[in-house]
Amino acid sequence: MNKRDTVKAALLEIVNEVAGPVEHLDDDQLLVDQLGLESLHLARLVAVLEMELDIDPFSDTLPITSVRTVGDLLEAYDPVVLPRLGAGEPS
Template identity: 45%
Template sequence: MLNQTQIRELIDREIRTLLLDPDNEAAAAEDSEDLIELGLNSLTLAQLLIELEMELGVDPFADGVSITDMRTVSDLVQAYTAALAGEPVPAPTGV
């Protein structure tokens, strides 16, 4: 099972790829950075979640927490960490 750091690195890589900047390590987002401020819109956020589900084999949004509640990179890391551990996905703190 992946740890939080590995999940974070995967999310960063997928975001950079979606934003057409896969090689820019400096583009890594801060945990608290807003997904919209990073340049993600509803379409790219949906694409990100599809890529993460294919890569990780889990959908943390199948029950309960809505993907529209995900506001930050940290929210996504927490959701995927919980889902991979088979735990309920916590509601983001900023909602």
């Protein structure tokens, strides 16, 4: 399983707990407004992914507040796009 699939699987598991059965996630879905996640869910997701991937993109370079959609979350775990996603965000 690649990194993107791992992130999506972990997100889907939490979304299914919070919002009920969801089979597919679209990159443009809003994590809070459409999927019902709260900050505690996002913190849990980041902790799970840090254990599975040994990566925490939110520790130094990227504010978690810049992540609003499924696509944003997937991009946060892709180091090639980290500077683009965090660009223009206040430190």
